[in-house]
Structures are given as C-alpha cells and as structure tokens.
Amino acid sequence: MIRIHGTAKSRAFRCLWAAGESGLPFEHLDHPASRSPEFLRLNPSGKIPAMEDGELILFESLAINLHIARKAGAPLWPAGDDASRALQWTLWAATEAEPHVLSWGSNSYARPPEERDAAAAAKAVANLMPRLDVLEGALAGRAHLLGDAFTIADCNLAGVLYATWKHGFDLSAHPRTKAWLTRCLSRPAAEAARALRE
Numbered sequence: 001m002i003r004i005h006g007t008a009k010s011r012a013f014r015c016l017w018a019a020g021e022s023g024l025p026f027e028h029l030d031h032p033a034s035r036s037p038e039f040l041r042l043n044p045s046g047k048i049p050a051m052e053d054g055e056l057i058l059f060e061s062l063a064i065n066l067h068i069a070r071k072a073g074a075p076l077w078p079a080g081d082d083a084s085r086a087l088q089w090t091l092w093a094a095t096e097a098e099p100h101v102l103s104w105g106s107n108s109y110a111r112p113p114e115e116r117d118a119a120a121a122a123k124a125v126a127n128l129m130p131r132l133d134v135l136e137g138a139l140a141g142r143a144h145l146l147g148d149a150f151t152i153a154d155c156n157l158a159g160v161l162y163a164t165w166k167h168g169f170d171l172s173a174h175p176r177t178k179a180w181l182t183r184c185l186s187r188p189a190a191e192a193a194r195a196l197r198e
C-alpha cells in the first residue's frame with residue numbers, strides 16, 4: 001500500500017493527484033513537515049512529502065510521482081521513448097519552472113504583503129516567460145505533452161505550474177498552456193486532490 005505523508009497544502013498535493021490518477025490503493029497521512037525521529041526516518045531533510053510503498057521509502061515529490069506512475073503502468077507511465085520524454089519534462093519542471101514559480105508565488109501572494117519583493121516577483125515573471133514559450137510550442141497540435149493521452153509528464157509539470165494557474169499569473173500570452181493547465185487540473189483526480197487544499 002502506498003502511503004503519502006504530508007498536508008495537501010504542500011507539494012504532497014501533486015503526489016495525491018498522481019496517486020489518484022494511478023488507480024492504485026493509497027493512504028494519505030495528513031501532517032506537516034517534522035523533525036521528529038519517526039519522520040526523519042522517511043525524509044532526513046525533514047520535508048514533505050515522503051512516501052512509503054512496502055519496503056521502499058522515497059522523498060522528492062516528483063520522484064514519488066515517477067514511482068507511482070511506473071508502478072501503475074500505461075497510460076500514466078508512457079511506453080517506449082515517451083518514458084524518457086516524461087523524465088525530460090519532469091526534470092524541466094523541477095529545474096526550469098519550479099524555482100521561478102516559487103519566487104513569483106512567494107513575492108506576489110503567499111507571503112504577508114510587507115514581506116513581498118516586487119522586483120523579485122517581476123524577475124520571476126521575466127524568467128518564466130521564455131520557459132512558457134517553450135511549453136507553448138510543445139503543446140502545439142496536441143492535447144497533452146506527449147500526445148493525446150494524459151501522462152505523468154502532464155501531472156508533474158502541471159503540478160509545478162498549478163500556483164500560476166490558481167493564483168492569477170498572466171497566461172494570456174500562452175493560451176495553449178492555459179487551456180492545457182485547465183484540462184489537467186480539472187481531471188477528477190486533480191479535483192479530488194485540490195479539494196483537500198483549496
């Protein structure tokens with residue numbers, strides 16, 4: 001049984017979404033990050049999410065999602081070269097998109113107003129724009145990142161971009177991206193995970 005640790009108001013959201021998409025049985029342990037010895041056994045960084053699956057313990061939300069998808073198989077885990085493309089988009093989400101999404105979010109809505117840095121928010125927008133251009137190009141003529149079918153590539157990247165879609169980032173220059181985010185985040189498994197945090 002897959003056990004996902006962490007409140008849905010954290011990156012555990014994306015793991016709860018992937019678990020829902022997988023159709024595999026899973027359990028959600030809704031708690032904050034912790035430095036307790038029990039929790040540090042799961043993630044020595046003391047951060048959430050963490051996952052247990054039998055003897056396997058994993059941290060890093062996107063790695064957890066890749067494990068869940070690989071275990072579920074097709075269509076969530078795509079076949080052949082598309083599996084490598086799913087890894088590519090997952091690493092792209094973590095390295096090219098997430099740092100700027102986090103900076104934009106913390107400086108535009110998440111922190112108390114007096115702690116926000118408008119210049120940092122503007123810089124994050126400037127950094128995100130060329131990345132969104134890349135995504136917009138990748139979505140030309142296709143409903144999802146790898147073609148017609150929703151895969152873990154969509155779950156991982158849309159999970160990372162969720163805050164932009166939810167909190168009013170201007171996506172008007174990227175209509176395919178906006179429509180794709182709406183398509184992904186309106187799936188029943190996404191809505192179930194969103195209901196735990198919104």
Ligand SMILES: N[C@@H](CCC(=O)N[C@@H](CS)C(=O)NCC(=O)O)C(=O)O
Pocket residue numbers: 009010011012033046047048049059060061062
């Ligand atoms: N790269 C990690 C980041 C984990 C992370 O920073 N989690 C946050 C919540 S979203 C956390 O536990 N923060 C509490 C802390 O840093 O003590 C992942 O994707 O799982």
